[in-house]
Structures are given as structure tokens and as C-alpha cells.
Amino acid sequence: MSEEKTIAATEKEIVEEFSLFDSWDDKYEYIIDLGKKLPPLEDRFKINENKVKGCQSTVWLASDFREGKVFFKADSDAMIVKGLISMLIRVLSGHTPDEILSDKLDFIREIGMTTHLAQTRSNGLLSMVKQMKHFALAYKIKNGSITEYEHGRTENKSN
Amino acid sequence: MMPSSTIQKAQTLDVIAIRKQFPVLNREVKGRPLVYLDNAATSQKPQAVIDALLDYYTNYNANIHRGIHTLAEEATAAFEETRDAVQRFIHAPAREEIIFTRGTTESINLVAYTWGRKNIKSGDEIIISTLEHHSNIVPWQILCEEKNAILKIIPINDNGELMMDEYKQLLGPKTKLVSIAHASNALGSINPVKQIIEWAHAAGSLVLVDGAQSTVHLDIDVQDMDCDFFAFSAHKLYGPTGTGILYGKKHILEDMPVFLGGGEMIKEVTFAKTTYNDLPYKFEAGTPNIADVIAFKTALQFIEDVGKEKIRKHEQDLLVYATAQLEQIPGLRIIGRAKEKVSLISFVIDKAHPQDIGILLDNRGIAVRTGHHCAEPLMKCYHIPGTIRASFAVYNTREEVDELTGGLRKAIKMLS
Numbered sequence: 001m002s003e004e005k006t007i008a009a010t011e012k013e014i015v016e017e018f019s020l021f022d023s024w025d026d027k028y029e030y031i032i033d034l035g036k037k038l039p040p041l042e043d044r045f046k047i048n049e050n051k052v053k054g055c056q057s058t059v060w061l062a063s064d065f066r067e068g069k070v071f072f073k074a075d076s077d078a079m080i081v082k083g084l085i086s087m088l089i090r091v092l093s094g095h096t097p098d099e100i101l102s103d104k105l106d107f108i109r110e111i112g113m114t115t116h117l118a119q120t121r122s123n124g125l126l127s128m129v130k131q132m133k134h135f136a137l138a139y140k141i142k143n144g145s146i147t148e149y150e151h152g153r154t155e156n157k158s159n
Numbered sequence: 160m161m162p163s164s165t166i167q168k169a170q171t172l173d174v175i176a177i178r179k180q181f182p183v184l185n186r187e188v189k190g191r192p193l194v195y196l197d198n199a200a201t202s203q204k205p206q207a208v209i210d211a212l213l214d215y216y217t218n219y220n221a222n223i224h225r226g227i228h229t230l231a232e233e234a235t236a237a238f239e240e241t242r243d244a245v246q247r248f249i250h251a252p253a254r255e256e257i258i259f260t261r262g263t264t265e266s267i268n269l270v271a272y273t274w275g276r277k278n279i280k281s282g283d284e285i286i287i288s289t290l291e292h293h294s295n296i297v298p299w300q301i302l303c304e305e306k307n308a309i310l311k312i313i314p315i316n317d318n319g320e321l322m323m324d325e326y327k328q329l330l331g332p333k334t335k336l337v338s339i340a341h342a343s344n345a346l347g348s349i350n351p352v353k354q355i356i357e358w359a360h361a362a363g364s365l366v367l368v369d370g371a372q373s374t375v376h377l378d379i380d381v382q383d384m385d386c387d388f389f390a391f392s393a394h395k396l397y398g399p400t401g402t403g404i405l406y407g408k409k410h411i412l413e414d415m416p417v418f419l420g421g422g423e424m425i426k427e428v429t430f431a432k433t434t435y436n437d438l439p440y441k442f443e444a445g446t447p448n449i450a451d452v453i454a455f456k457t458a459l460q461f462i463e464d465v466g467k468e469k470i471r472k473h474e475q476d477l478l479v480y481a482t483a484q485l486e487q488i489p490g491l492r493i494i495g496r497a498k499e500k501v502s503l504i505s506f507v508i509d510k511a512h513p514q515d516i517g518i519l520l521d522n523r524g525i526a527v528r529t530g531h532h533c534a535e536p537l538m539k540c541y542h543i544p545g546t547i548r549a550s551f552a553v554y555n556t557r558e559e560v561d562e563l564t565g566g567l568r569k570a571i572k573m574l575s
């Protein structure tokens with residue numbers, strides 16, 4: 001899709017945005033702001049099946065597959081994680097499974113947020129990235145036989 | 160007569176001199192001096208402890224209890240000196256009652272897997288409390304499941320204190336063991352263990368005290384307490400990781416089946432039958448954590464040199480000061496208001512996830528713990544996913560408490 005940005009271009013854009021900040025406080029303020037602006041996930045998606053288990057904060061991730069591309073929606077009960085998620089969605093959402101699977105998310109290191117991907121943080125971000133790639137892989141495998149497929153189930157509202 | 164200034168000095172702690180003994184306190188985190196308030200997770204180590212580790216590896220590294228050469232003798236002597244030091248530190252009647260483990264967790268598991276396997280029968284009851292760390296819950300759940308025994312839980316009141324009347328009701332002829340934290344790692348509450356033990360013994364039950372959070376703060380006298388088992392970890396007492404203690408009354412330990420089989424714990428091995436070594440070696444199979452055990456003696460020496468009474472006064476001052484300062488922050492709620500607390504404070508902040516607060520404090524060089532503190536049942540009881548916990552040690556200062564409250568105000572502002 002020539003009119004759309006590549007993953008690499010979006011990553012470059014984010015790295016440039018972060019280069020404007022000279023203090024950690026500014027970076028976090030920006031991330032928190034992104035978190036606040038991320039549209040909340042509708043309650044019907046906030047179900048156990050969509051939970052990405054992190055140790056301290058909860059992340060919900062839902063995805064769907066349209067015209068060969070994967071679209072993500074997500075939410076978290078913690079604001080900084082939400083901001084980081086918002087960046088991941090901005091980078092990965094709307095791309096093909098192959099593009100998503102081959103991306104190394106180098107921008108996270110470049111903006112100095114690697115610690116949030118470290119296992120020790122257990123904040124769900126690492127699991128979140130893994131889950132996004134799992135979805136992409138699943139769609140890739142199913143692609144060909146199924147073109148429209150919504151993952152991230154919705155809750156059966158019985159009451 | 161001593162001049163009053165001298166008396167004053169003898170009673171208060173020279174925190175500047177103490178801080179100089181902890182090299183890590185010199186470092187910066189995110190461009191600011193480290194403010195380490197995660198002491199309940201593990202305390203920092205004084206230079207003398209680090210030196211003791213280095214000295215062992217540099218000068219007399221050898222396996223113990225085996226060789227007849229000089230290095231082995233020196234290492235064995237140093238290792239056994241720690242046993243004597245621990246015995247004195249917790250006032251155990253005999254040195255054979257001190258068993259080295261990897262930590263509190265292994266100490267508790269040792270009792271569950273040996274004493275528990277032998278003595279717990281179907282329908283028996285084990286009592287723990289809502290306040291317990293997972294390591295004083297899960298071993299008993301495993302045992303109860305295996306033996307078809309029943310786990311009973313002492314509830315807590317809103318302040319985070321055990322409900323002793325309810326405890327009394329739980330005790331009965333089927334109670335075989337009460338396993339209880341001396342102090343809660345998540346709330347700080349100090350439990351009335353003497354009373355708990357007295358009532359348990361009257362009901363014919365044994366008592367294990369989890370001293371992971373109390374041993375560094377309180378005077379421990381296992382004889383006065385009259386507990387049957389006492390477990391703690393060296394790394395929370397300015398000592399190395401990977402070393403813990405299980406104290407047990409001699410006649411109970413003697414009657415217990417062995418835990419791990421291997422070298423060191425045997426008397427004689429033939430393929431027909433193996434006879435086991437005497438206490439404490441019966442429970443110390445294989446090559447132990449020699450270096451860390453040896454260095455633990457230096458950590459105990461550090462505590463004794465400063466003086467437990469002085470340390471407690473200092474830490475209690477920090478607790479009272481920090482409580483007062485934190486209470487002034489709008490939207491902050493302290494979780495755990497027991498009358499008697501060790502020097503840690505758990506709290507939550509309205510509309511801010513503990514994890515966000517933790518990240519933003521770290522961003523200012525302030526280390527606290529956030530999360531459920533390995534006490535998920537307790538968090539459920541308060542209907543919260545977790546707390547922020549600041550825990551104080553001998554080297555912390557009021558200025559650091561001010562850093563914490565300043566950092567919190569800033570974090571709250573950023574998040575709102």
C-alpha cells in the first residue's frame with residue numbers, strides 16, 4: 001500500500017519525536033499523555049481470553065484481520081504501559097502478518113525504553129509484543145483459507 | 160559522670176558513618192543518588208560482608224567437613240562459626256538446632272516435606288493466616304492436598320492485625336501445626352507470636368514462625384518465644400543471598416525423616432541400607448553454600464556492632480516520620496495500620512496504578528516495591544491489585560523519606 005507508512009517509517013518518526021526530549025521526566029510525561037489519549041477498549045473486549053498476563057498490570061489485547069492486514073486494539077489499567085502500548089499499536093497496526101513478524105521493534109531501544117521490555121519489569125509489555133506476533137502468525141497460517149477473521153473474542157452478555 | 164552529649168551519642172545511631180559502610184549507596188540511578196527503600200525484599204550489604212566473600216574465595220576456598228588439609232580445616236571452622244553466631248543471635252539452646260538452607264522458602268519446605276509428610280494425616284488441620292507470604296502458603300497447600308488435610312486461615316481486621324478470637328476458635332484437637340509470619344512483608348504488622356504459640360501448644364499443636372521479616376528488626380529469642388521451628392533468610396539481614404536458616408527444637412528435628420539424600424548427610428552407606436548423620440548434618444546434603452554462610456557471620460556481627468536496640472529506634476523513627484509525611488499526600492491511603500509494625504509502609508494512591516508510581520519513582524532514583532508482594536490472598540482481602548511499599552533499614556534517613564514524598568507528589572501530578 002504505497003500511500004501508507006511502512007513500519008520502519010513510523011518507528012523513525014517516533015524516534016525523532018523522542019529526540020526532542022532532553023529529560024526522562026519529559027519522556028515519561030509524553031508517554032503518559034499517549035496513554036491518556038489511547039481510546040479505552042470497550043468492555044466487551046476486556047475479558048479473560050484477551051488478557052495478556054503481566055505480573056503487576058493488566059493488558060488486554062484484541063485483534064482483527066481485514067484485507068490481509070492485522071489491526072490491534074488494546075488497553076491497560078496502568079498508564080505508562082498504556083502509553084507504550086499506544087506506540088506499539090501506532091507502529092504495528094494495519095500491517096501484514098509478514099511485516100509484523102519481521103519487525104524487531106528497534107525503536108524501543110532507541111528511545112531508551114528497553115527496560116520496559118526486560119523480563120524483570122514483568123509489566124506485560126514483553127508479553128504484549130509476543131502476543132501481537134502470535135496473532136500475526138496465526139493470521140498468516142490461516143490466511144488463504146480465511147480472509148475475514150476476528151480474533152479477540154467478545155463476551156456473551158447473559159445478564 | 161558522663162557529659163550528656165556522650166550519652167546522647169551512645170543512644171543514637173551515626174547514620175552517616177553507617178552509610179559509608181555500604182558501597183552501593185554511593186551509586187546514582189537515573190542521574191540521582193540512589194534512595195533504596197526496598198529493604199524488605201533484600202537489604203544492601205556492608206563492605207565487610209563483601210570482603211568476607213572475597214576473602215574466602217581468595218584465601219581458603221575448600222570443601223568442608225571432608226578434607227584434612229589446611230584450607231578445608233579453615234573453611235570448615237569458618238562455616239561452623241556462623242552456626243554458632245546464628246545460635247547466639249536467636250538464642251537457640253543448641254548449635255545442632257541450626258540448619259543451613261537456601262532461605263526461608265526452603266526452610267519452610269523442609270518442614271513441610273519431612274515433618275509434614277510423616278505427621279500430617281487425613282483430616283488433620285494446619286493453620287496459617289491471611290497475611291502470609293506465598294512461601295508460607297503453598298508448601299502447606301501441597302501437603303494438605305497430598306494428605307487430604309485441611310488448611311485453615313486466621314482472618315485479619317481492617318488494620319491488618321490477626322483476629323485472635325477467631326484464631327482461638329480455629330484451634331482444636333485436629334490442629335497439628337500453626338505456621339505464621341512473625342511480621343508481615345506486605346503490611347508490616349507484627350503478630351503476637353508468643354500468644355499464638357502458647358494457645359497452639361495448649362491445643363497440642365506445633366508452631367512454625369516465619370521470621371523472614373522480623374529477624375532483622377526485632378530481638379529473636381526462640382526459647383522465650385517457645386516456637387518449634389523458626390525460619391529466616393540471610394539476605395534480609397545485610398547478609399548474602401542463597402543462605403537461610405531453619406531452627407527446630409532438637410527432639411523434633413531428631414524425629415524427622417531426612418529431606419534430601421546425598422553426601423554429607425549420611426553416616427554409612429551400603430546398598431542394603433544407609434544410616435544417617437547426626438543433626439544438623441542430616442539435613443545438609445551435598446556441598447552447602449559455603450562462602451555465603453561464612454559471610455553471613457560478618458553480617459550478624461555488623462548488626463551486633465551497631466546494636467539492635469539502636470537500629471530499632473532509628474527504624475521506628477523513620478516509620479513514624481514517613482507515616483506522618485505520607486498521610487499528608489492527598490489521595491494516598493496507607494494499607495496496614497497495626498499498632499505494632501516493623502519499619503515498612505504499604506500504600507495505594509487513588510486513580511494511580513502502583514506500577515506507574517514505581518516506574519516514576521525509579522526515574523528519580525528511588526527504589527520501592529510495587530505489586531502484590533507475593534501475598535495475593537491478602538491483596539484480595541483488601542480488594543486491591545497491589546500496593547506501593549517503602550521499607551526502611553539501618554542506613555535510611557529522614558532526607559530519603561522526603562525524597563520519597565517529593566517523588567510521589569511529582570508522580571501523582573504527572574499521572575493526573
Ligand SMILES: Cc1ncc(COP(=O)(O)O)c(C=O)c1O
Pocket residue numbers: 199200261262263264265292294295340342343344369371372392
Ligand atoms: C514473610 C516472608 N516469608 C518468606 C519469604 C521468602 O523468603 P526467601 O525468598 O528469602 O526464601 C519472604 C521474602 O520476601 C517474606 O517476606
